[in-house]
Amino acid sequence: MHFVPHTDAEVAEMLASMGLSSVDELFAAVPAALRLAGGVDLAPGLAEADVAGRFDAYAAANRPVGRGLVCFAGAGAYDHDIPSVVHALAFRSEFVTAYTPYQPEVAQGVLQALFEYQTLVCRLFGLDVANASLYDGASALVEAVNLAVAATGRQEVWVSRGVHPHWRQVVATLAAGTGHRVVDVALDDGLTAWPAAGSPAALVVQSPNYLGCIEGVGAAGELARSLGALLVVAADPVSAGLLRSPGSLGADVVVGEGQPFGAPLSLGGPYLGLFACRREHVRRLPGRLVGETLDTEGRRAYVTTLRTREQDIRREKASSNVCTNQTLMAVAFLVHLAWLGTAGLRELALRCARGTRYCREALLAVEGVEPLSGAPVLREFAVRTPVAAGVVVDRMVEAGFLAGVALGEEYGGGLLIAVTEKRTRAEIDAFVTAFEKAVR
């Protein structure tokens, strides 16, 4: 199966009009020695129905969350309800099959959606400027670190161990290029214990953090200001329904993983990186920014702006190398969040917090199950279990639950458990019952 419309007759006619007799002649510039004799070394094309069959087989070899595997796993990827409007609207073909809005006159759809998305990200995070999305939470954090380094001229970055370990790993991987020093800051009873002195470019904290604990963002902000550093906060957009915004608590840059709004779990992607900062940093903003303006007739219009930050103009001096981002996921984020609305966002956070409280209390009543931290939590919490967390997870799978994510060595083991608004009391009760058996 192929998607080339040309008939043989048309190809011949096109060639003839150019005075050629074969398509091969057009490839004359490719040295003979480089020519592939046998074409692409892949099986012949499949019909649409056969591709579907192949994908059925892949899907059947997975075990998705759902009725047969009730999800209590989070760790940066959450099992929230996605309302039907998200797919119906964000995945309309006009949004799906558009390119980056280079011609604003015929791209007001994507541009206005991004303008609205930026507005919402700023409101969630309590900041002034947000970009049109980055790849994921980790890449947003990398960009935030880069911004802080550039803004302060300092090379050391303090990163709390409460930040998602994968994100810290990505920051470390990419710091090999930029060369700044990443200093891990340990936790104490689940909360970051900052050093009192130093000259970091930034303090990086996640709240609620990887263990689910609500961090003292305000205090971190004061410390950052006193050290002349920026405060970078990794925040959860769902928590914005109940918690004070990082911006209001002193954050200079806020990043986040946008997955909870509009993105299915899908093995971890595509999600989207949220990024917002104070207005003073706008010229260092990575990625695309949409602004409002007017057209020649004075009508309101939107356009990508401050393009001179970007790589296609600034090249090696650009604020970032990002070009393609996750716009479609930003549109899905917009639709999901707009559907929730002001009251719905709060209600969502509240329902997560209630389920988490209910589940946590019940689990801590199980013999041998201990809290990893006593700090307040919102949608996720960690426990220590009498048998290794990995074993618990495997046993719970047999009972029909994805019980959570086993914590690594740096947290001294333990199991990280998330409870979203999807979890019913009956499911939680059944989970606890199965858990009692699994930890023995």
Next chain:
Amino acid sequence: MHFVPHTDAEVAEMLASMGLSSVDELFAAVPAALRLAGGVDLAPGLAEADVAGRFDAYAAANRPVGRGLVCFAGAGAYDHDIPSVVHALAFRSEFVTAYTPYQPEVAQGVLQALFEYQTLVCRLFGLDVANASLYDGASALVEAVNLAVAATGRQEVWVSRGVHPHWRQVVATLAAGTGHRVVDVALDDGLTAWPAAGSPAALVVQSPNYLGCIEGVGAAGELARSLGALLVVAADPVSAGLLRSPGSLGADVVVGEGQPFGAPLSLGGPYLGLFACRREHVRRLPGRLVGETLDTEGRRAYVTTLRTREQDIRREKASSNVCTNQTLMAVAFLVHLAWLGTAGLRELALRCARGTRYCREALLAVEGVEPLSGAPVLREFAVRTPVAAGVVVDRMVEAGFLAGVALGEEYGGGLLIAVTEKRTRAEIDAFVTAFEKAVR
């Protein structure tokens, strides 16, 4: 959950602007005695996710065809591949949430699609005029009979037993109103054996008929002409890929079930009734008709036309009572058929015919399995089995096959088996193996 946007404050404001204090006052015209005390006697509304849960449960209580139940059933509802374009295009919200195109200036989308659909139906059936769809095959047949009765002024209609029994039942049900006499015409070795003389309004034949046999449409046409009757043919749109069109063989009206193009099996609906006739009958055409015209600036445009046939203008003298039809399914039909294209339609029919031949030959080699008819078939055929067909079907379900449809008494029993382009040789071989056991 509800879909009324009004806030309480807005309701109050609206009422105040009318000098009212409660919505109830607007219902003053409803006599107190008729007022429901307790409102609608139904449970309170469910959230979106809970509705989904209810529907998961309904779906789980069905056994759909697919990998676990390979479909060899047809009998008017066929398991064809539906290409992805059908859902992506026909079910775009502009088509789904539009009304009947009353304002052509903003309804050119639906109108042009219907114009193209009409063109394709005429090409498939070899006739001049097609309407914009009717409810289903049966209702199209009813309308064809009504047309013939009105056109000839005769009251008797000869309907071959080769016509789908459900359709004949619907014709009988509805004839109670119109009062014409429906005469069943028997089959001989699977083909209609017409009486030689009489004064019917119409001869009604299906080809390929209910048993899958290709009827002598040309001969029926000649007979009809000699008797002064119309020839009404029920045709399968897939068969148009290989068979001569009914129109070219003398049919005056051709009806059909459009399900094979664009409609999933879905327990039998929504499908769509295809209806085409010779131009001389256009003023008796039931339902909507789209025609090409011009707008005030001379641009090509489409509009529903010859509206004076229709019930909203002609009222009790209308050619039919149909108003809402199956437009969206017609759009799906259009997309599916256009995707197939000229060569694809032929290939589709050919593949059905090949699978049918392969399966039929293999089954007839099974001991005790006998053909119901020796007449040529295309996509479906009937066999007699040593044990009752109903029993065979039940046993085959256990083996993972929907083996076909058990024929009723009037056919002397037997099993009707359909083989579409979806059936692989491996599936047919497995089917035959299972069949050998099931008929013992």
Next chain:
Amino acid sequence: MSTGSAPGGRATSAPLMGRDPEPTLFELSSPGRTAANFRATGVPEWSAEELVPAGALRDEPTPVAEVSERDLVAHMTRLSHRQFSVDLGAYPLGSCTMKYNPKLCDDAVARAGLADVHPASPPALTQGWMALLADLEDALCRITGMAAATLQPPAGAAGELTGLLLMRAFHGAGGQGGRRRRVLIPDSAHGTNPASVTLGGYEVTQVPSDARGCVDLDALAARLDDDVAGIMLTNPNTLGLFEEDIVAIAGAVHEVGGLLYYDGANLNAILGVTRPGDMGFDIVHMNLHKTFAVPHGGGGPGAGPVAVTDRLAPYLPGPRPVRTAEGPSGGGDAYEWAYPEHSIGRAHSWHGNALALARAWSYILANGGDGLARVSQAAVLNANWLRHRLRGTYDIPYDRPCMHELVASATNLKRARGLRALDVAKRMLEEGFHAPTTYFPLVVEEALMIEPTETESPQTLAAMADALIRIAAGTGDDAHAAPRTSPVGRVDEARAARQLIPTWDARPT
């Protein structure tokens, strides 16, 4: 290229890009092009000649179209942009109830476990479907105050005819089949009513409306006799007014042995307020595609279930999904297909527009009893608010509280400035709204029948009222030349009928 076919990738017909006509599929065709592909099956590749007898085999392939998937997608996508829909804006078409159709309903029915079920499957394989249909039937009976229903009729008109055949069967069983030959219909009735009456084998007797827009009771009495099979009514009627004397009407019709048929197209007005059964109706059809958010699909599919009282239940079409005594706990299936004792027979090829029925059920479940009551309250509130605002600007022929829709008239504008209902309608398009229904009901001159529905916000209503007032005042662009903003201007309907071009192949060359 030598084929001279149209460029499928040129988008000047998309209103975003221009105002050209969209080429037809046939103009986009290029010989030999195709999008089709077929799964690999391994079935032997016999030729057509080996498979089909020579006499039956066609000489040439049926010409369909020869387009690439890319061009097909672009073509249909552009066509969709040339189409107004509820999802783009308000669609206040009176009598049609073009409410917003919740997206959850699309997803509810998009399950392989529903869509991939063969209609001729043994009942053991369709228990989920049967439960769903039985649950829906039960809910519809509760909503209408009826005892049983058939879900087979695929639209309102089909429901009407089914209902009239039930009437026939009922009278026939009572030995009155021959005598009862007339069905009464108000002069304001929808065209499907008289057309269905004819197909039901009855004669139409028209009943005039009185000065208040309701059935004229005296005129009714004068037409009632023992040759009357029944009466077909909508309530609220097509003027959007509640027939206050419905109990008296019912009594009078029943008195002469007739039955009352309720055309449920206007059911959106009375959910949770009152029920046709309470009013005295014997037979009720519902337009699920109006009241229960089955989207109209540009003309269908719909669903027109018919609910009846106990005494008519034995005549309902079959087969119906019926709960059995046993059920899964008892070992057998919970549901079976059954025909009522005196069933009039089958009214659909299979079981009606099943996915449309399922959709309506998802909507009813989501709303619940509370939500449905709210639907009617808001629908009636919206219509009355609009009536209030338009009063004085438009003639309101029957200016008292209406139900879910209002009928206004442009007669005053026609007199004053030559502005017809048609002109108002076309100018509404320029104002960003679909036009109201025009010239219906027939009893009102220059009728504009406006049904805002409950899903339009007060803000949208206010904007709609402003637009209508602006049009009446003539302060905007000239309505006679409207619409100017749409991809085509006013369409020449007379020409379409005069020079009939029903297909691409019928075009004059």
Next chain:
Amino acid sequence: MSTGSAPGGRATSAPLMGRDPEPTLFELSSPGRTAANFRATGVPEWSAEELVPAGALRDEPTPVAEVSERDLVAHMTRLSHRQFSVDLGAYPLGSCTMKYNPKLCDDAVARAGLADVHPASPPALTQGWMALLADLEDALCRITGMAAATLQPPAGAAGELTGLLLMRAFHGAGGQGGRRRRVLIPDSAHGTNPASVTLGGYEVTQVPSDARGCVDLDALAARLDDDVAGIMLTNPNTLGLFEEDIVAIAGAVHEVGGLLYYDGANLNAILGVTRPGDMGFDIVHMNLHKTFAVPHGGGGPGAGPVAVTDRLAPYLPGPRPVRTAEGPSGGGDAYEWAYPEHSIGRAHSWHGNALALARAWSYILANGGDGLARVSQAAVLNANWLRHRLRGTYDIPYDRPCMHELVASATNLKRARGLRALDVAKRMLEEGFHAPTTYFPLVVEEALMIEPTETESPQTLAAMADALIRIAAGTGDDAHAAPRTSPVGRVDEARAARQLIPTWDARPT
């Protein structure tokens, strides 16, 4: 209404209906309105105050928007009608490969068995995903002639940076981490290349193009030294030309110990013709969202896998899905997640844009080896045919057979009639086509970079050529005032930057 919010049901911003701006979500908001609803869970209803410490709890809810589902749907649907897309028409944006994205790919990935898999699931639960990713990796290696790949990078630029970090790790392991500090880049390179070089910790050394539009070999030689870490090239390059001397370039770079990085944005030109591996490249990124029909989504998501030769494979990011010795028959899982021996570490939060990767794999499967070869043949044929037609009308700076795209220039038009590339682009919109890429590559003045792609038909190409010729001839409407047909006219970009309004809340009041 007193809220003064915008009427959500008014559709004058849909180009079908008018040319008004679409109100923002925030203007459509009305206090207290909402679309949200939540499943019934039975979980105890603690208050926010009971759940969150006072210091952390916000005082006021975060203002989002307060809209009905109906208005949200109408808003987004109208916005979609204000957006051009491949599905509406041709999108000949050079370097972007805006081909038609087959619909089958949407359906292939729309399975709960793929979408509902938690990324932190134990590997036993994700064997299907891992097999899929491993199959894709294998195919990408075959296509590029490489040994191993990482699928983590979510876009081309991320792939570039990953590739540069691989370069670093390689040189570092060879003890040359400190010395190798420069990366060469042609002056025609895409902006992400130099930006990535900086982030990779290298300095950019620009290499000029020669008169034929290719890397100037002498200039290259002059810049090569043992402080060079490598060179980044596209081939065909951003002028659409094949670097004929690629073997010599590879030799020269390898000679000084440098590595060759292949920017795969232009891979659409050479599928089945030649492979970066054969040319001598060590590291290759692919833009699956260009070459393999992952739709671009208005700016993303994409996928930018990086494939490498054997000697770089040990440095690839992890974790990767790797086939184990055992497999299901041996009892264990067939795939496990593993880090290569000297892995540079993790480059994505999870495993890359998994659904986008799956989509590309469905496209590759559907095309197969034969189909992919056909892709490049048709892409190159289309571009050359267009070049042929435009020659004489537009300046063609390097007028010899191009690959999948051509770079033209409006310098002659600018001189003659003051027509800039920008004006040509805006007039193209009126002609029903998206504009070509303009002002890129930077080495060509008034550049128009046209990439028709293989999915546009000869008829569409001819129409596109006619439009471009008409524009150049000035026979149509004046290009300086274009576009006139779109919902907004030319947009004031300078104003946007000068009076920055990045959010609704930042608007001057």
